[in-house]
Amino acid sequence: MAEITLKDVVKRYGKVEVVHGINLDIAHNEFVVLVGPSGCGKSTTLRMIAGLEDISDGTISIGPEVVNDLPPRKRNISMVFQNYALYPHMSVRENLGFGLKIAKQDAATIKRRVDEAADILGLDALMDRTPAELSGGQRQRVAMGRAIVRHPEAFLFDEPLSNLDAKLRVQMRTEIKKLHQKVKTTVVYVTHDQVEAMTLADRIVVMKDGHIEQVGTPMDVFNHPVNTFVASFIGSPPMNLLPATVQNGTVVFSDGKSVPVPARLKDRVREGQEVIFGLRPDDLTPVGHGIAEAGDSARVALDIILSEPLGTETILYTTIAGQEAQGKMFGPRNVLPGETLEFDLAMDKAHIFDAESGKTVRLD
Amino acid sequence: MMNGALKKRLGAIGLWVLTFILMVVMCVPGLWVVLTAFRPNGEVLAKPPVWIPENPSLLNFAKIFGVGVDQVAIPVPAYFMNSLIIALTSTAVALLIGMSGGYAFARYRFKFKNGMFLGLMLSRTVPGIALSLPVFMIWSRIGLIDAKLGLIIVYVALNVPFTIWLIDGFFRQIPKEMSEAAQVDGCTRWQAFWKIEFPLAKSGIASAGIFAFLTSWNEYALASNLTRSTDSKTLPVGLMDFTAQFTIDWAGMSAMAVIIIIPALILTFLVQKHLIAGLTFGGVKG
Ligand SMILES: Nc1ncnc2c1ncn2[C@@H]1O[C@H](COP(=O)(O)OP(=O)(O)O)[C@@H](O)[C@H]1O
Ligand SMILES: [Mg+2]
Numbered sequence: 001m002a003e004i005t006l007k008d009v010v011k012r013y014g015k016v017e018v019v020h021g022i023n024l025d026i027a028h029n030e031f032v033v034l035v036g037p038s039g040c041g042k043s044t045t046l047r048m049i050a051g052l053e054d055i056s057d058g059t060i061s062i063g064p065e066v067v068n069d070l071p072p073r074k075r076n077i078s079m080v081f082q083n084y085a086l087y088p089h090m091s092v093r094e095n096l097g098f099g100l101k102i103a104k105q106d107a108a109t110i111k112r113r114v115d116e117a118a119d120i121l122g123l124d125a126l127m128d129r130t131p132a133e134l135s136g137g138q139r140q141r142v143a144m145g146r147a148i149v150r151h152p153e154a155f156l157f158d159e160p161l162s163n164l165d166a167k168l169r170v171q172m173r174t175e176i177k178k179l180h181q182k183v184k185t186t187v188v189y190v191t192h193d194q195v196e197a198m199t200l201a202d203r204i205v206v207m208k209d210g211h212i213e214q215v216g217t218p219m220d221v222f223n224h225p226v227n228t229f230v231a232s233f234i235g236s237p238p239m240n241l242l243p244a245t246v247q248n249g250t251v252v253f254s255d256g257k258s259v260p261v262p263a264r265l266k267d268r269v270r271e272g273q274e275v276i277f278g279l280r281p282d283d284l285t286p287v288g289h290g291i292a293e294a295g296d297s298a299r300v301a302l303d304i305i306l307s308e309p310l311g312t313e314t315i316l317y318t319t320i321a322g323q324e325a326q327g328k329m330f331g332p333r334n335v336l337p338g339e340t341l342e343f344d345l346a347m348d349k350a351h352i353f354d355a356e357s358g359k360t361v362r363l364d
Numbered sequence: 365m366m367n368g369a370l371k372k373r374l375g376a377i378g379l380w381v382l383t384f385i386l387m388v389v390m391c392v393p394g395l396w397v398v399l400t401a402f403r404p405n406g407e408v409l410a411k412p413p414v415w416i417p418e419n420p421s422l423l424n425f426a427k428i429f430g431v432g433v434d435q436v437a438i439p440v441p442a443y444f445m446n447s448l449i450i451a452l453t454s455t456a457v458a459l460l461i462g463m464s465g466g467y468a469f470a471r472y473r474f475k476f477k478n479g480m481f482l483g484l485m486l487s488r489t490v491p492g493i494a495l496s497l498p499v500f501m502i503w504s505r506i507g508l509i510d511a512k513l514g515l516i517i518v519y520v521a522l523n524v525p526f527t528i529w530l531i532d533g534f535f536r537q538i539p540k541e542m543s544e545a546a547q548v549d550g551c552t553r554w555q556a557f558w559k560i561e562f563p564l565a566k567s568g569i570a571s572a573g574i575f576a577f578l579t580s581w582n583e584y585a586l587a588s589n590l591t592r593s594t595d596s597k598t599l600p601v602g603l604m605d606f607t608a609q610f611t612i613d614w615a616g617m618s619a620m621a622v623i624i625i626i627p628a629l630i631l632t633f634l635v636q637k638h639l640i641a642g643l644t645f646g647g648v649k650g
Contacts, residue, residue: 099549
């Protein structure tokens with residue numbers, strides 16, 4: 001059993017604090033993804049779990065044991081690095097078996113476990129090559145193989161796909177997910193790519209500047225972002241965030257146009273409150289081109305600046321109250337720049353954030 | 365007007381000629397020494413010069429090793445042993461220090477790191493001979509004159525800046541994630557070093573080793589000041605034994621030079637396969 005628990009974990013480099021007391025409970029066999037912009041402290045957090053960085057304050061436990069003072073080798077974890085860090089002077093087989101050899105397993109056990117891992121990852125044909133003779137995707141696979149042979153309590157991944165090209169990245173993403181379903185283990189996975197986070201995670205941990213902003217299932221984080229940062233970070237294209245003021249039960253934009261306050265948020269806003277009105281492009285759709293029949297919706301006529309056809313949908317660039325916004329057209333037809341279209345704003349999907357704090361006004 | 369191809373051709377030929385001249389300048393003295401080792405002393409200064417020895421013989425070597433009728437009273441075997449002991453020991457120590465220091469500079473952050481590194485490099489700007497007087501005075505106080513240990517210490521000091529610098533460069537090329545991966549895989553830091561980082565830096569360490577060995581093996585200026593007798597005299601110092609007040613036994617000296625060169629050549633050949641281009645780093649994304 002390996003839950004991982006972070007309690008008030010702080011990391012300082014000299015006087016500079018880069019992780020500010022984070023708390024996180026990771027369940028047994030859970031796939032947790034730490035996501036956030038570059039420099040927000042994801043790797044540092046992961047490396048503290050691995051034992052590769054000292055923990056400045058707070059505690060980390062793996063299973064029942066506080067591991068703060070244990071070296072990496074005693075934490076029974078394995079890690080996949082961004083640059084793979086395969087041992088260049090060893091064959092694939094030796095790379096895979098290295099950990100078991102260090103643990104003084106007998107040759108038969110090593111062979112069995114290495115073959116098993118090679119089988120899971122489809123490495124059988126590559127066993128005698130050296131890392132230099134492998135492609136990027138194959139190296140990635142060897143790195144994962146090396147992680148699974150030891151049957152660790154937890155896998156740690158630090159941006160394992162970011163060195164691969166786009167196509168391979170999607171493919172390996174699927175493989176990692178399959179791997180987790182096959183080899184049930186706790187996984188902590190770091191990425192700056194929100195799509196990776198959404199597709200892989202049981203739970204997403206959104207980080208920013210050394211703080212955890214939100215923890216939740218992908219759908220939870222997507223549908224109920226707690227603040228404007230999470231709202232804009234998760235989802236692509238990002239949520240439209242428009243400054244506005246609450247007046248007489250309506251949300252008034254800076255150009256004087258208004259939409260009604262969404263019914264479910266009516267009693268969460270004050271008259272005169274400065275807010276940020278948030279609406280995903282999926283919920284800003286030309287009439288007749290929405291995903292589903294809009295329930296509680298408002299209508300606005302908007303000028304198209306640019307359209308990007310993607311096949312099943314077209315992304316439409318427009319402006320609302322002088323600010324760029326993006327909408328989507330499902331079941332698209334050709335749209336020309338300069339055209340004016342009538343849009344449905346799916347108000348039951350709209351978000352309102354307090355302008356000052358950036359926090360959602362929704363009650364949790 | 366010359367066309368481009370011709371110009372290029374002439375340029376290439378010019379380069380070859382230049383290379384050839386440089387090679388001649390570098391090789392001829394060496395060749396002369398080797399040839400001279402096999403000729404009688406009388407032939408050395410003959411006019412016009414005799415290039416290829418007319419009656420090549422091993423007589424000079426026989427003399428040196430005290431075989432046969434003609435003898436020189438030079439204790440070459442003792443010098444040879446001194447040289448070997450001093451060069452090997454000082455190289456081993458310089459490598460050990462170089463590895464620890466190089467690793468520290470490559471892997472750790474510490475105060476005054478850049479200053480210390482610069483200091484090491486600057487220490488190499490002082491010519492060794494300039495230090496010979498102070499070293500002589502100190503060594504004579506503490507009884508290290510005419511002792512192998514005295515020379516060993518001097519050579520270690522001479523070589524350490526270079527070994528640190530070279531080995532640091534090699535460790536720097538090895539991503540620190542390799543050692544980290546090994547530690548996660550179950551190694552202690554020490555094991556990770558010996559099983560992963562050391563093998564990968566081997567070629568750099570071997571290069572540093574050769575350099576240090578050759579420096580110590582060939583060094584003359586300091587050794588000639590700090591040694592007196594067969595207790596500590598090294599081969600290069602021993603070369604001077606061939607000069608008498610009025611005569612110089614050029615042929616004997618050349619034979620001795622060949623004796624000095626041979627172990628250096630052997631060592632270089634033994635180690636050279638490690639020098640070739642290090643390892644291809646396929647372990648990380650290129
Ligand atoms: N060894 C270090 N010394 C000082 N600061 C560091 C060190 N490593 C990382 N940092 C800083 O800590 C912050 C978080 O880094 P990191 O965890 O690598 O971010 P992420 O992985 O989210 O991109 C960054 O601001 C980075 O500059
Ligand atoms: Mg990172």
